[in-house]
Amino acid sequence: VVTRVAAARPEEIRRHNLGLLLREIHQHGALTRADLTAALGLNRSTIGALVSDLVQLGLVEEYIPPGRDRAGRPSHVVAPRADGPYVLAVEVGVERLITAAIGLGGTVYARQEHPIEGHARRPDAIVAQIVAEGAAIAAQLPPGARAVAIGVSVPGTVRQRDGFVEHAPNLDWRAIPFAAMLQAKFADPVDVLVGNDADLGAVAEHQRGAAIGYDHMIYLNGSVGVGAGIIAEGRQLHGVGGYAGEIGHMTINPDGPPCHCGSTGCVETYIGEHALLRAAGITDQHGAEAIAALFRAAEAGEPNASAAVHTVAVWLGRTLANIVNLFNPQAVVVGGSLAEVVRLERLTVESELDRRAMAASRSGVKVLLPGLKQDSALIGAAELAFQTLLEAPDVPLPAVAN
Numbered sequence: 001v002v003t004r005v006a007a008a009r010p011e012e013i014r015r016h017n018l019g020l021l022l023r024e025i026h027q028h029g030a031l032t033r034a035d036l037t038a039a040l041g042l043n044r045s046t047i048g049a050l051v052s053d054l055v056q057l058g059l060v061e062e063y064i065p066p067g068r069d070r071a072g073r074p075s076h077v078v079a080p081r082a083d084g085p086y087v088l089a090v091e092v093g094v095e096r097l098i099t100a101a102i103g104l105g106g107t108v109y110a111r112q113e114h115p116i117e118g119h120a121r122r123p124d125a126i127v128a129q130i131v132a133e134g135a136a137i138a139a140q141l142p143p144g145a146r147a148v149a150i151g152v153s154v155p156g157t158v159r160q161r162d163g164f165v166e167h168a169p170n171l172d173w174r175a176i177p178f179a180a181m182l183q184a185k186f187a188d189p190v191d192v193l194v195g196n197d198a199d200l201g202a203v204a205e206h207q208r209g210a211a212i213g214y215d216h217m218i219y220l221n222g223s224v225g226v227g228a229g230i231i232a233e234g235r236q237l238h239g240v241g242g243y244a245g246e247i248g249h250m251t252i253n254p255d256g257p258p259c260h261c262g263s264t265g266c267v268e269t270y271i272g273e274h275a276l277l278r279a280a281g282i283t284d285q286h287g288a289e290a291i292a293a294l295f296r297a298a299e300a301g302e303p304n305a306s307a308a309v310h311t312v313a314v315w316l317g318r319t320l321a322n323i324v325n326l327f328n329p330q331a332v333v334v335g336g337s338l339a340e341v342v343r344l345e346r347l348t349v350e351s352e353l354d355r356r357a358m359a360a361s362r363s364g365v366k367v368l369l370p371g372l373k374q375d376s377a378l379i380g381a382a383e384l385a386f387q388t389l390l391e392a393p394d395v396p397l398p399a400v401a402n
């Protein structure tokens, strides 16, 4: 087999370098030209030219830092432009819809959260609500600021290539062409990207949260549903269709309780919120308030609630042991309501992990709480939405407007 490798043309090299530079500023915020020169390994005049291109494109601004009067020329600071492009980040949860305007550098300009239940969970209702929230957010922002993409987090299996939701069991969605449905609401071909909540949470925690610098990390997201996002060798592990990481549906007891996915005895039926409530003997309540009340009771030492959290902590430790044996990560970030289980019962979780994980893998792994609190998936949705701009900052994107 003869592989022909085409030589890169100058405009491709320029675009590649523009992307690298913008990505650096997106990741770290304001940087000096000297920082950028060191980070990219390009010479000062090339950096200067690339920065002025990004200034011209309206993506960054450059200024001389105030209050510096020592000898020598201060290095110019390059920062994301405050009224530059933003993305509309959306987290479709089982019980709430969160929308936010997020700019380069990860700055959240506006954020709205609404409870959803019943018919409001249907895909067409969610699409309509996203469009309405996007317009409401745009009205709050300075004139001129424009959304250049929409990133959506969904608690289900999402086909990566086209944002088709195969199955979101806890929303009762099956075979929903979600990205296409949302796109159809706009006159221009708006960039809409859809991802799985745990996958997006992993990206966000790796890039901006508790796992910065850990290129082998897992984000385990557990609320009503349980799933994982996997970063291996610094890259996201998607699998062939984009469905990798469904740890919540690993069978841990074939004779266990029935699961929403159609199987029985899945991890989710032992550490998901329904399992937690069931373990506490609560059958008549569900939802975020019931879970919050249960954690408060456990913290106050109420016996049923404490025992339920302990039971889930044991199963969480077993789940983490499977994850650690399988992936040998440096860190597992535990998010969603499972973060509260770790906070209340860390010793139980860690000792079960000690008991069941292979010693070589166990010794190096940290169990961390999310650095982005409850917003890991939302921030991850913004990172997904920014991909197109970061790959080709010089190609104009249609604004999200209808």
Ligand SMILES: [Zn+2]
Binding pocket: 248, 249, 259, 260, 261, 262, 263, 264, 266, 268
């Ligand atoms: Zn299942």
